[in-house]
Amino acid sequence: MSENKRVSYNGLTFKPFIEASAIAQRVDDIAATMSSDYNGLRPLVICVLNGAAVFAVDMFRRLSIDAEITFIRLKSYEGTSSTGVVKQVVGLSEDIAGRDIIVVEDIIDTGTTISRLIDDLKAMNPASVKVATLLYKPEACRHDINPEYVGFTIPNKFIIGYGLDIDGLARNLPDIWVVDPQSCPDA
Numbered sequence: 001m002s003e004n005k006r007v008s009y010n011g012l013t014f015k016p017f018i019e020a021s022a023i024a025q026r027v028d029d030i031a032a033t034m035s036s037d038y039n040g041l042r043p044l045v046i047c048v049l050n051g052a053a054v055f056a057v058d059m060f061r062r063l064s065i066d067a068e069i070t071f072i073r074l075k076s077y078e079g080t081s082s083t084g085v086v087k088q089v090v091g092l093s094e095d096i097a098g099r100d101i102i103v104v105e106d107i108i109d110t111g112t113t114i115s116r117l118i119d120d121l122k123a124m125n126p127a128s129v130k131v132a133t134l135l136y137k138p139e140a141c142r143h144d145i146n147p148e149y150v151g152f153t154i155p156n157k158f159i160i161g162y163g164l165d166i167d168g169l170a171r172n173l174p175d176i177w178v179v180d181p182q183s184c185p186d187a
């Protein structure tokens with residue numbers, strides 16, 4: 001991917017950040033580690049829609065152990081910022097008591113979504129809850145969250161692609177792009 005390439009959405013311009021090949025390598029690494037950690041446990045992977053769909057399914061397909069997957073839908077972002085309120089749009093239908101749970105997120109940013117979800121899941125008495133996130137912004141995170149599986153630790157900049165959106169767009173981009181500060185100094 002040429003460093004000079006740019007894409008634009010909703011008046012913001014984005015520059016290349018993480019190439020699809022580097023993402024694929026990290027997804028492979030995480031799936032291999034997870035397969036070894038959960039061998040024989042038949043974990044339940046919970047994918048947090050919409051953003052995590054691409055990462056969760058890519059990773060799930062690479063697991064070499066028996067595992068199940070299910071989906072819930074949470075929403076807290078509008079445009080490029082968190083509303084601070086996590087809305088549950090679609091809930092969990094499975095009984096997770098006694099199960100080993102792996103929550104899969106595309107990104108932990110302020111940490112509000114994952115921290116609320118972990119609390120809700122723990123109240124349902126699972127055997128264990130761990131978190132896998134493709135992207136983690138420690139500088140932005142306002143909660144005490146220590147994800148067990150992290151694809152990339154990144155600075156506090158708004159990004160899109162590989163499942164991450166700006167107002168519903170750009171999720172289908174194979175690479176990850178970061179907002180170009182020249183187009184939006186605050187993002």
Ligand SMILES: O=P(O)(O)OC[C@H]1O[C@H](OP(=O)(O)OP(=O)(O)O)[C@H](O)[C@@H]1O
Pocket residue numbers: 048049050051052074075076077078082105106107108109110111112113114165
């Ligand atoms: O750490 P936080 O600040 O809570 O941000 C992370 C959350 O934000 C995004 O979801 P969003 O609410 O944008 O919904 P989406 O997954 O449908 O894009 C992302 O998929 C995470 O769930």
Ligand code: HPA
Pocket residue numbers: 077107109157158159160164165166
């Ligand atoms: O940087 C981001 N990009 C897209 N969606 C997000 N949701 C939280 N942080 C982000």
